[in-house]
């Protein structure tokens with residue numbers, strides 16, 4: 137009995153200790169200390185025009201918001217490269233004990249005599265109809281997603297001591313990618329290692345896909361950061377997916393966790409081929425309202441991860457109110473497509489309430505287009521998906537992706553598109 141009582145105490149202790157070690161303890165986690173702030177209105181354009189019709193939204197306000205995020209936050213990415221080649225180098229119609237069709241595709245992008253490649257791993261359910269897919273980046277290489285010896289191990293830089301992936305990493309992220317359960321729900325899974333697109337360290341925007349489009353000197357202050365690079369890579373994966381007749385091109389959904397959740401939102405904002413967008417625990421620079429300064433702040437993220445954003449974003453360190461955008465406007469850029477924001481109760485660093493409020497304050501854009509968004513002021517009960525075209529869910533537990541999260545993603549997709 138005594139041991140049982142100690143367990144919750146130990147868990148709280150471990151969580152608190154890891155915050156101290158990461159320097160996260162100095163930040164605000166007290167709702168009463170959230171400063172007063174005024175959010176820019178999603179439906180008022182820069183020159184003061186009130187946006188009152190769907191046409192004005194699509195012609196005026198949406199492009200303006202995309203430009204503002206490019207200029208002040210993520211940077212401007214190039215268009216499609218001059219050429220792209222797709223080499224399906226491995227294919228098996230009875231993978232995962234016959235439950236899946238597995239495809240591995242080497243995507244090679246070419247620009248001005250240079251080229252860059254990444255591997256796309258695809259598991260599709262056994263079906264003869266074009267299937268809907270969740271596309272998401274992974275953190276450690278495609279081989280981490282399943283303990284499946286056929287998956288090609290990434291040769292790109294990874295975040296370990298010697299920066300090389302090994303056999304041991306096979307399946308190490310499998311709990312985040314419950315492929316068999318997702319296939320049972322009728323959805324396919326497509327994934328790319330983020331570091332295959334752009335390695336996750338600060339190198340002055342020179343490696344990864346950035347190398348295809350070199351900039352002279354330090355480049356403009358709105359040059360594309362790593363999040364924009366990853367989002368661009370997701371769009372290049374969509375270029376391929378829409379050419380594969382096994383996939384329903386109208387049902388490509390993007391999902392991402394944490395830094396890759398920030399990326400999923402930006403990818404969904406700029407590429408409207410994504411039919412549905414999911415951010416999991418995306419926090420600062422993702423769904424969380426920056427002006428709240430709850431948990432991670434703009435200054436802290438710009439200090440720890442300067443390469444994720446453009447250089448203009450540095451101006452908003454301790455100066456969030458001066459930024460012409462906040463993250464509810466990013467969510468509004470999905471309108472009228474379904475968008476799902478997921479939080480974890482213990483993930484205070486990512487500010488669950490701020491993530492929910494981004495959905496709430498994006499809602500006027502959805503209503504203008506004739507749809508319901510998310511209308512509430514307080515966090516819902518745990519594990520109860522709320523909202524309509526803007527969904528929100530908070531579950532118990534820490535910063536992670538789990539099977540129960542995927543069940544919510546599938547429920548949300550079923551609700552909007554019907555069960556596959």
Ligand code: GCU
Nearest residue numbers: 394395396418419420432437
């Ligand atoms: C850090 C960072 C977060 C990010 C997270 C992740 O905690 O501060 O902004 O979301 O890493 O991507 O794992």
